Amino acid sequence: STRKESSAASDVYKRQVLLCVIWLSTKLVSGQEANEKPNILFIYTDQQTVGLTSVEGNKLIQTPNIDRIAREGAMFPNAFVNLPSCSPSRASLVTGTYSWKHKVYDNEHPNRGIMGIVPEFSQLSDRILHDDGYVVGHRGKWHIGNKKLFFDNNTTPPEFDFPYAGKNYPYKAEMQAQYPWDFANPDYSKKSYFGRSEGGWVKGKAILPTQLTADWQKYFFNSIKPIKWGDVGKNLVPLEKWYEWNIVKEVCEFIDENKSNTWAMTMSISPPHDPWSVPDPYYTKIAKHLLDNNLIKLEGDELSPKQDTGLSTRIGRKLKELNGGYRGVEEYVANYLALVAMTDVLVGKVLDKLDDLGLANNTIVVFTSDHGDMKGMHYNVGKINEKMYNRLFNVPLFFRYPDKIPAGQIYKQRVSNVDIMPTILDFSELAFSRSNIDGKSFKTLLEGEQQEWRDLNFIEDYHNANLDTDFNISTDIPDSSDKESARFSYTLGIVDDDYKYCFSRFSNGRYPVKYTSSRFIDYKEDLTEVNNLINSADKYLIYQYQYRLKKYLEGKNFPYIDEIDRSPFAPRDHKRDFIQDGLNEIVIDLEANIVQGGINLKWEFLQGAQITKELKLYRINKSGAPNGVELGIFDASISTFTDTTATPDRNYVYLIEGYDSLGVSGSSRFVE
Numbered sequence: 001s002t003r004k005e006s007s008a009a010s011d012v013y014k015r016q017v018l019l020c021v022i023w024l025s026t027k028l029v030s031g032q033e034a035n036e037k038p039n040i041l042f043i044y045t046d047q048q049t050v051g052l053t054s055v056e057g058n059k060l061i062q063t064p065n066i067d068r069i070a071r072e073g074a075m076f077p078n079a080f081v082n083l084p085s086c087s088p089s090r091a092s093l094v095t096g097t098y099s100w101k102h103k104v105y106d107n108e109h110p111n112r113g114i115m116g117i118v119p120e121f122s123q124l125s126d127r128i129l130h131d132d133g134y135v136v137g138h139r140g141k142w143h144i145g146n147k148k149l150f151f152d153n154n155t156t157p158p159e160f161d162f163p164y165a166g167k168n169y170p171y172k173a174e175m176q177a178q179y180p181w182d183f184a185n186p187d188y189s190k191k192s193y194f195g196r197s198e199g200g201w202v203k204g205k206a207i208l209p210t211q212l213t214a215d216w217q218k219y220f221f222n223s224i225k226p227i228k229w230g231d232v233g234k235n236l237v238p239l240e241k242w243y244e245w246n247i248v249k250e251v252c253e254f255i256d257e258n259k260s261n262t263w264a265m266t267m268s269i270s271p272p273h274d275p276w277s278v279p280d281p282y283y284t285k286i287a288k289h290l291l292d293n294n295l296i297k298l299e300g301d302e303l304s305p306k307q308d309t310g311l312s313t314r315i316g317r318k319l320k321e322l323n324g325g326y327r328g329v330e331e332y333v334a335n336y337l338a339l340v341a342m343t344d345v346l347v348g349k350v351l352d353k354l355d356d357l358g359l360a361n362n363t364i365v366v367f368t369s370d371h372g373d374m375k376g377m378h379y380n381v382g383k384i385n386e387k388m389y390n391r392l393f394n395v396p397l398f399f400r401y402p403d404k405i406p407a408g409q410i411y412k413q414r415v416s417n418v419d420i421m422p423t424i425l426d427f428s429e430l431a432f433s434r435s436n437i438d439g440k441s442f443k444t445l446l447e448g449e450q451q452e453w454r455d456l457n458f459i460e461d462y463h464n465a466n467l468d469t470d471f472n473i474s475t476d477i478p479d480s481s482d483k484e485s486a487r488f489s490y491t492l493g494i495v496d497d498d499y500k501y502c503f504s505r506f507s508n509g510r511y512p513v514k515y516t517s518s519r520f521i522d523y524k525e526d527l528t529e530v531n532n533l534i535n536s537a538d539k540y541l542i543y544q545y546q547y548r549l550k551k552y553l554e555g556k557n558f559p560y561i562d563e564i565d566r567s568p569f570a571p572r573d574h575k576r577d578f579i580q581d582g583l584n585e586i587v588i589d590l591e592a593n594i595v596q597g598g599i600n601l602k603w604e605f606l607q608g609a610q611i612t613k614e615l616k617l618y619r620i621n622k623s624g625a626p627n628g629v630e631l632g633i634f635d636a637s638i639s640t641f642t643d644t645t646a647t648p649d650r651n652y653v654y655l656i657e658g659y660d661s662l663g664v665s666g667s668s669r670f671v672e
Contacts (some may be wrong), residue, residue: 006425037428038401039363040129040264041255041350043069044093044142045343046086046273049372050077050394052340060295061286063339066349066398069367074409074446079583080457080495081417084371084383084392087116088462089417091144093370095122096421096437098460101561105462108143116145118209124150125421128432129264134351137254139247140268171241175208205229209236210277215328218480219319224552227315230381232332234284235277239342242279244269248346252353259357269346272339272373274382276332279342286338287331300378300528307530308378310386316379326379333376364427365400366420386461388493388502388519391530393459401427405446413453414496415442438556456494458552459502463489490560492562494549503568505560520545534568540620540628542568543655547620547670565669569655589654590669598644601655601670617641620657 052058053369055067055075061457081089082098091097091104095117099105103120106114117124127150130136139146202220205228212220212233220226238243251267278287290296303313319328354360372392374380384394397415404427418439424430445451493502498654502519520534520542534542550564558564578657589604601617615635620628631643631654646652654671 010055015162037132037134037262038403039262039359040134040424040428040495041363041365042264042266042348042424043269043350043365043367044090044140044266045367045369046270046370047371047373048113048266048340048396049375049391050396051078052272052337053344053396056396058337060290063341063344066367066396066462067342067353067595068351069347069365069400070398071563072402072407073365073398073405074411076397076399076411076413076415078086078412078414078457079367079368079395079397080390080393080414080459081371081395081414082393082458083462084461084463086141086370087114087144089370090142091117091122093417093420094125094126094144096418096439097122098418098438098458098459098556099462101438104144108145116143118145119150123433123436125425126264126266127379130429132255132428132430133259134263134428135258135260135263137251137263137265138268138552139250139254139266140244141270143270143299147184175237175241182314193525200230205231205275207551208277210234210275211236213328213331215273215319215323215331218322219315219328222224222322226375227311230265230315230332231275231277232328232335233277233278235338239279239345244271244343244346248349251350255353255357255359256348257355257361265481269343271343272336272450276335276339276567278335278338282338284341287334287342290334290337291330292558293642296333296376298329298333298376298379303378303530307387308387310380311384312374312380312382313378313385318455319381329376329379329381332381336373336375351491358484361402363401366424367396367398368420369395370417371395374407376623378530386463386491387529388459388461388491388500390495390500390523391660393457393495399423400444406448409424409446411442411445411450412444413442414457415453416457424487456496459493459495461491463491467480490548492553492558492564493519494545494552495523499541499545500529501542501549503546503549503564503586520568542620543618543620543628547653547655550670590654592652592654593643598642599646599652600640600642601654601671602640604639618644619643619652620655 050056052061053063053066053070054061055063055070056077082092083089085107087108088099088102088104088106091102092099095102102117104115104117108114108116110377111311124147126136126138126147130151202212210231210233212231216230216232219230247269254265255263274460305317305365307667316326316329322328331361348508351360351365352366354363371383372395373383374385374389374391377389377391385392394418397420416439418437418440419442421439422432422437422439423443424436424444426441440454442451442453489504489506491504493500500519500521500523504518506560517532518534519532520537521529521531522533522537523529546564546568553564591602593602603615615638616633617631618628619631629645632641634641641650643654649670656669
């Protein structure tokens, strides 16, 4: 009996050991317990504006896979990028800094003097992860310089050797053999730029044959110089032979190969960026269906050339001129939506791979885009518009991490692409230098706890940053010396739940439309941002927003902070160092001190300034209601004033404006 009991106990023990071994083996294979730190899957689309997925409320297409990320995690409907162009936005994402720090002001073009990120100015998130032991991968678009600059020869993973990593396109030769385009055709250089054949077929930007829609055939073959990226129509090549399909394949292989390691992978795919060329079944079942049933409803008004001369607007006008209406704009929007639905299929394949390997719970999945698109608003085609429209900055942002992030959360905080880098690194418990980054981790927020957050989105744009004072292309990386350039211009703005305020370095000059004047938009009442209220809104309210912009920039060490004191109402001419009709800086300092009986204010004049009219002193609110108090009007003989109506235990902001002989405000100074 004892022997039998012993044998039985031994059998039980062996079964327990066997089960334990199987359990441990399963955990090691799945990677969920083997990796204390989370894996990271970053899914990056290109030019996808907010509101295109079904989880965001879009009823025209279905995106069940992208929706999963949001429903099983968190979404941020007020997520903005800092700058609506590929390279600057991508540089901000991986460095956590704004453009004036990473020095990428426009899309990377080394031959035009616009370089990518360099270690001199930036720390790279992938390098930080790599140094901590992560196996780091990148497949798809990079577009911000040479990644090898951040890695020495002993540590550089092979896929970092390419500006467009994972660029192998295995079906290119097959496509060229099947469609031998005649590059000797005169139309290649004079009309379509890409070669064409009978029936409206073009080779297109993506080197994939596209049959243009009727309206876009007229545009391509009847325009003197059509844009090179505007091929809108049906793509002959199936998705399984697209470059993006190969990217997804390589991403899945990377995850499979590293399932027992801790890894970080960026999957960067081009759709829904142009060209808006869509294969079946997505073209017929989605794009054509939307058009045939008149389901595309364009937003906004037809703007005059005086209101908007951006390239995207000009293309829309040309389509109308050639076709008698805006059907061509509707066709682009329909294809744009179809590309989003197609992208959803690609995303689903990678999510399925995580599920199949049991890695989903311990993997952070981030889905976002580098910038938005006009999506036909005001009959614009694409994104090339200098009016700082919100939909160019507002992008989807979804976070999923089942082990840490509660599912189904919607956070309305105004987060930015510069916040993503510190958030991911915080979840990975990595040490990194925060002193020079502009972003802020929202890890605490994602974990369901209260977190104090900014009440605005900061936006920026730069014009001609690579041109010197003689209008020549400069090969130097733009820095603070660009402030002396006659053409270097910027537009900076803040957006909150109510208004958008944009301040431009130049408000007039040789290119008055490109150098956008200051803008003030009541976003609650004007969703398509037609009415610029800079000269009609409450003056105190505009100065509130200028003050908020200046305070934000001061906290981020903006190199041109002295220029933000220029009045938003003053003309600022790029040709005469901000002087217009004799106007120059007038007031150079303003101080406030609590004294018995009130608050004493003192100011100084610029030496030699010609003050022939008056100064005005105001007390304005820091935020809230659009009101203020005009405290006095002074001439040049007065440089001090005591506000006896102020309560010393309250916070005030004072503003003094300097005027020239024409009555134009030339400078303003704030003090808190």
